Amino acid sequence: MLNWFIPVAALLGILVGGVVNWLADYLPYTARLGAPRYSDGAPRPLSAWLGISAFLVNQRSSAQGASLSFRYPLTELITAALFAYIAAQSGGNALRAFFLMGNVAILILITVIDLEHRMILYLVIVPACLYVLLGAALLGEQLVPSLRFVDYLIGGAVGFGLFFLMFLGGILFNYIASNARGEPITESAFGDGDVLLATLAGFMLGWQALLYAVLIAVFAGGFGALLYLSLRLLLRGRYEWFTALPYGQYIVLGTLIMLLWRVEVFLFFGVRLP
Numbered sequence: 443m444l445n446w447f448i449p450v451a452a453l454l455g456i457l458v459g460g461v462v463n464w465l466a467d468y469l470p471y472t473a474r475l476g477a478p479r480y481s482d483g484a485p486r487p488l489s490a491w492l493g494i495s496a497f498l499v500n501q502r503s504s505a506q507g508a509s510l511s512f513r514y515p516l517t518e519l520i521t522a523a524l525f526a527y528i529a530a531q532s533g534g535n536a537l538r539a540f541f542l543m544g545n546v547a548i549l550i551l552i553t554v555i556d557l558e559h560r561m562i563l564y565l566v567i568v569p570a571c572l573y574v575l576l577g578a579a580l581l582g583e584q585l586v587p588s589l590r591f592v593d594y595l596i597g598g599a600v601g602f603g604l605f606f607l608m609f610l611g612g613i614l615f616n617y618i619a620s621n622a623r624g625e626p627i628t629e630s631a632f633g634d635g636d637v638l639l640a641t642l643a644g645f646m647l648g649w650q651a652l653l654y655a656v657l658i659a660v661f662a663g664g665f666g667a668l669l670y671l672s673l674r675l676l677l678r679g680r681y682e683w684f685t686a687l688p689y690g691q692y693i694v695l696g697t698l699i700m701l702l703w704r705v706e707v708f709l710f711f712g713v714r715l716p
Contacts, residue, residue, distance in 0.1 A: 447529045447536065451543070455525030458547050459518030460492040466517075466554040470561055482508035494518050513554065521550055527702070538584050541577045545646055545701060548573070549694045552639065556690035562635025567642055571598070574645045586704070589648045597644030597652045604656060605640035609633070636689050643697040651704050654711070655696035663692040 460478075468475050478486045484504035490496035493514025503509040524546050532539035548570045556562055578585060578594045644652045700707060708714075 447532065447539075448526050451529035451539070452522045452526040454543070455522030456492065456494060456518045458525070458543070459521035459550070462521065462547060462551045462554060463493055463514050463517050464491075465551055466558070469563055469565055470555055470559045473565060480504035480506075480508040480510065482506050484508065492518060513558075517550060517554060521547065524550075524702075531702075535584060538581060541581060541585070542701065544577070545574060546698065548642075549698055549701075553691050553694045556635075556694075562633070562639050562690050564635075564638070567635070567638045571642050571645055574642065578645070586648065589650075593648040593650065594645050597647055597649040598641045599644065600649045601640035601642070601644030601652055601656075602637060605637040609637050636693065639690055639693050643693055646697060647700050647704075651700040651707075654707055655693075655700040658696035658699055659689075659692040662695050663689055666692060 464475070464478050467479065478491045480486060480503070482504055484506060486496065486504075487501060489499050490501035490510075493510060493516075496502050496510055497515050525543050528539050528542050528546070548566070552562060552566060552570075555566070575594065575598075579591055582591065583589070640656070643655055647655055
């Protein structure tokens with residue numbers, strides 16, 4: 443099975459990556475979808491609907507000069523690589539593999555939109571929650587043999603609770619900092635979208651793995667903030683305090699690691715596999 447499943451999964455990943463790019467172009471602005479387009483609104487020819495093909499056939503730009511960024515082929519290639527990896531690790535369980543591929547596609551879509559627009563959309567999160575819960579209910583122990591459906595429900599509740607507390611803490615911090623500075627701070631490190639994303643992560647992973655995903659997200663977020671601060675100081679010689687940085691990608695990173703490498707992470711920490 444693996445002889446054909448891996449290349450098929452990789453090809454599927456390229457196509458799904460193209461769908462992710464398409465949705466990321468429309469959903470932040472409208473729920474009404476149209477044909478793939480350039481950033482100036484010009485329609486892309488069929489041969490340029492995929493980012494990879496657009497670059498290969500030199501149709502990266504519209505007639506007016508609006509160009510597709512490297513986000514398009516990179517999204518497709520990353521999706522293809524992850525889909526191929528899931529297929530290689532499937533152990534012959536194609537149904538479980540396709541369900542995990544759907545999870546990965548959701549996480550990539552959320553990341554692209556969050557990085558480009560600093561938005562985590564209810565339009566994506568709510569159907570995604572329904573999808574992962576339905577998959578957990580139908581596939582059951584095929585996903586993780588020792589987890590019950592209630593573990594995924596508890597995971598969603600824990601994710602919501604933890605990040606809702608962080609959300610409230612961000613509001614309190616902004617209030618104190620605004621009074622100290624004498625001017626309002628409108629941006630917050632944690633928004634309601636991050637709370638919903640953490641809820642989705644809990645539904646995907648179950649509460650046991652979610653705790654490690656949160657730990658990974660916290661450390662990755664701290665490293666990312668330190669790197670951003672260092673680069674700002676190096677390139678511009680200054681840093682504006684209280685600048686809010688998007689946090690969704692770090693939640694996604696922790697979730698993706700625990701989704702695909704749960705066993706390896708637990709073994710690394712010497713934890714009994716749940």
